[in-house]
Amino acid sequence: MKIKLFNLLFLLCFLIINVISPCIQAQEKPLFNVLSNETIFTNPAFAQCHASTLIELKKDKYMVAWFEGSYEGSKDVCIWAAIKHKGKWSNPKKIVCGDVSDTLHYACWNPVLFRSGKNEIILYYKVGPSPREWWGMQLHSFDNGETWGKAQRLNSILGPVKNKPVTSTNGCWLNPTSIETMDRWQVFIERSIDKGKTWQNIAVDTANPAKVIQPCLLLYPNGKIQALCRSNQNYIMESWSTDDGKSWSPLQKTDILNPNSGIDAITLTSGLHLLVYNPMISGKDWVNGRNKLYLAYSIDGKTWIEFYKLEDQPEGEYSYPAIIQSSDEIVHIIYTYNRKTIKYVSIKLIH
Numbered sequence: 001m002k003i004k005l006f007n008l009l010f011l012l013c014f015l016i017i018n019v020i021s022p023c024i025q026a027q028e029k030p031l032f033n034v035l036s037n038e039t040i041f042t043n044p045a046f047a048q049c050h051a052s053t054l055i056e057l058k059k060d061k062y063m064v065a066w067f068e069g070s071y072e073g074s075k076d077v078c079i080w081a082a083i084k085h086k087g088k089w090s091n092p093k094k095i096v097c098g099d100v101s102d103t104l105h106y107a108c109w110n111p112v113l114f115r116s117g118k119n120e121i122i123l124y125y126k127v128g129p130s131p132r133e134w135w136g137m138q139l140h141s142f143d144n145g146e147t148w149g150k151a152q153r154l155n156s157i158l159g160p161v162k163n164k165p166v167t168s169t170n171g172c173w174l175n176p177t178s179i180e181t182m183d184r185w186q187v188f189i190e191r192s193i194d195k196g197k198t199w200q201n202i203a204v205d206t207a208n209p210a211k212v213i214q215p216c217l218l219l220y221p222n223g224k225i226q227a228l229c230r231s232n233q234n235y236i237m238e239s240w241s242t243d244d245g246k247s248w249s250p251l252q253k254t255d256i257l258n259p260n261s262g263i264d265a266i267t268l269t270s271g272l273h274l275l276v277y278n279p280m281i282s283g284k285d286w287v288n289g290r291n292k293l294y295l296a297y298s299i300d301g302k303t304w305i306e307f308y309k310l311e312d313q314p315e316g317e318y319s320y321p322a323i324i325q326s327s328d329e330i331v332h333i334i335y336t337y338n339r340k341t342i343k344y345v346s347i348k349l350i351h
Contacts, residue, residue, distance in 0.1 A: 259289025
C-alpha cells in the first residue's frame, strides 16, 4: 500500500513539474516596463512616410530608416534616416533617392538595415514605379552608419523585401523576400552560406493559390526556422524549415488575424518569440484593420498570446512594424504612425 501511494505521489509530482507547470508558464503574460513611447520626428519634410527599419549601431545608439515623399510611389520618395543617441533623436537626413539618371527618377521603397560585419551595415531598398516592377538596391556603410557608399543594383537577388534578414544557427544569411505580380504573390528565401558572395533562391510553396508576401523569420534549435507571412486570407500564414532554410513546408493558415498588412517578429536571446501585427480582418478600403497594433509572444510559434496593445484606436493607420532586440536585451519597436511620422517604443521584459 505504501509503495502504491509512493508511486502515486511520484506520478503527481512528475505531472506537475513536466506537464502542468509548463502549461501554466506558457499562459502567463510576460511582465515588462515601457521605457520609451514617442514619435521620431514631428515636422516631416514631405506629406507621407512609411515602411521603417531599425538597427543598433552601438550601445544606446540606434538608426531608423524609412521612405518619405509626396505619396507612396511618387518619384520624389527617398530613403531617410534618423539616429537616437543618449535618448535624443537627430533631425531626419536624406540617405538616397531613386535616381537612374539626371532625367529619370523612380520612387524608393521599403528600406531594410542589416549588420553584415562589426562596423559594416547594409541598407537594402527597392527602386521602381511599383512593387510589380521594382528592383533591389543596396548601400554599404563601413563606419557604422556615419557615411554610405555608392548605390549598387542587386543582380542575382531582390534582397529582403520588408523585414530584416537573420543569421541562422549555422551561420547562413537568410533574406525573407517576395514578389508581387498581377497574377501572383510569392514568398522566397534568399540563402547565402558565404556571407552574401553567392545566393540560393528558394521558393516557398509555389502551389498555394493564396497571395502571400513579406515573411519574417524566427529561429529555433537544431536548424528549425519558422516563416510568418502577410497574406490576403485575413490570417497570417506560416511555413517551417527543419534543414536550416534549405527547404520549406507547405503554407498553412495560423490562428492570427491580420488584414493583409505588414508584420514583423523576432526570437529573443531567451528563446521567447515576439510578434507585432494588426489583429483585425480586411475591410472595404486597404487601410481598414490597421487601427490596432498588438505585441504577442509565443514559446513554440504555434500559440500566440497578446500582451501589449501598442495602438488600439477607433480609426487610423498604425502599420508596418519592425522589431529588434539590442545588446542590452531591450526590445525596440517602430511603426508607421498615420503616415505622418514613425512611432518608437522600447520595452524591457522582466521575465
